[in-house]
Amino acid sequence: MxxxxxxxxxxxxxxxxxxxxxxxxxxxxxxxxDAVRQGKIFDLKLQATSADEAEKEIAKMCEKLLANTxxxxxxxxLRD
Amino acid sequence: MKSAVILFPGLNRDRDMLAxxxxxxxxxxHAIWHGDAELPKVDLVVVPGGFSYGDxxxxxxxxxxxxxxAEVKKHADAGGLTLGVCNGFQILTEAGxxxxxxxxxxxxxxxxxTIHLKAENTTSAFTNQYAEQPVFPCxxxxxxxxxxxxxxxxxxxxxNDQIAFRYCDADGNVTQAANPNGSIxxxxxxxxxxxxxxxxxxxxxxLIEKAHGGNEGRFIVESLVEAVA
Numbered sequence: 001m002x003x004x005x006x007x008x009x010x011x012x013x014x015x016x017x018x019x020x021x022x023x024x025x026x027x028x029x030x031x032x033x034d035a036v037r038q039g040k041i042f043d044l045k046l047q048a049t050s051a052d053e054a055e056k057e058i059a060k061m062c063e064k065l066l067a068n069t070x071x072x073x074x075x076x077x078l079r080d
Numbered sequence: 081m082k083s084a085v086i087l088f089p090g091l092n093r094d095r096d097m098l099a100x101x102x103x104x105x106x107x108x109x110h111a112i113w114h115g116d117a118e119l120p121k122v123d124l125v126v127v128p129g130g131f132s133y134g135d136x137x138x139x140x141x142x143x144x145x146x147x148x149x150a151e152v153k154k155h156a157d158a159g160g161l162t163l164g165v166c167n168g169f170q171i172l173t174e175a176g177x178x179x180x181x182x183x184x185x186x187x188x189x190x191x192x193x194t195i196h197l198k199a200e201n202t203t204s205a206f207t208n209q210y211a212e213q214p215v216f217p218c219x220x221x222x223x224x225x226x227x228x229x230x231x232x233x234x235x236x237x238x239x240n241d242q243i244a245f246r247y248c249d250a251d252g253n254v255t256q257a258a259n260p261n262g263s264i265x266x267x268x269x270x271x272x273x274x275x276x277x278x279x280x281x282x283x284x285x286x287l288i289e290k291a292h293g294g295n296e297g298r299f300i301v302e303s304l305v306e307a308v309a
């Protein structure tokens with residue numbers, strides 16, 4: 001089974017990298033951008049007998065390692 | 081006072097820490113490889129600075145999940161003194177031994193320079209030797225020292241006297257301008273609620289003799305020696 005995990009900063013957590021990207025976009029003339037938040041994507045290939053099992057397993061991986069839940073949220077997208 | 085230093089691939093301040101501990105305590109510290117799942121009986125465990133695992137995923141994230149850190153957690157949970165410096169601070173927050181998280185510096189630059197620190201708590205096991213001279217210059221060398229925590233967590237740190245060090249100017253004024261990395265409430269180092277774990281971004285191990293430009297970094301270890309005695 002393939003899955004994609006999105007890890008993003010929680011609302012309210014300042015994102016200095018997103019801010020710098022926002023500034024760079026602005027300097028390139030994209031002055032219609034109101035805000036940029038940077039995140040991470042993980043593509044996983046894993047063995048699982050059901051979508052439900054895969055999702056539960058990946059949630060555990062996120063809680064234990066892939067995300068720092070003090071500052072980050074995660075979401076899981078299963079693909080076939 | 082007996083101590084141990086945990087070693088991970090990618091650290092670069094481990095030898096400085098080992099040398100500083102030996103010089104100040106008079107006992108050779110144990111150097112413990114991260115794969116070793118057993119800690120010798122010691123008063124103090126130190127997680128030193130550097131770039132464990134190349135800062136992959138997040139600074140300190142991989143090291144925080146190693147067998148050695150599980151042992152460090154047991155040591156700390158039992159009340160054992162535990163110090164994390166720089167990457168060590170990041171590792172201790174990632175491992176849940178200290179609250180909050182360390183993010184990329186406000187201006188996105190790696191900072192390697194001397195700043196000033198103010199010991200805000202001068203009664204803890206780690207800081208009791210700073211009462212007479214709480215303000216001192218100290219080196220920093222980090223890319224991810226921008227400490228953050230949610231408002232409730234910050235209030236708890238403030239109310240419990242868990243803020244060990246703040247960034248300040250040479251006169252001891254804690255100001256935004258003196259904060260090198262954007263850290264919330266100008267925090268440079270924090271204690272856990274029980275006061276037996278300290279995490280800090282600056283490098284006291286590089287401030288232990290006159291040739292370093294100052295020896296105020298010794299006071300942390302000397303405070304511990306006092307606390308253990």
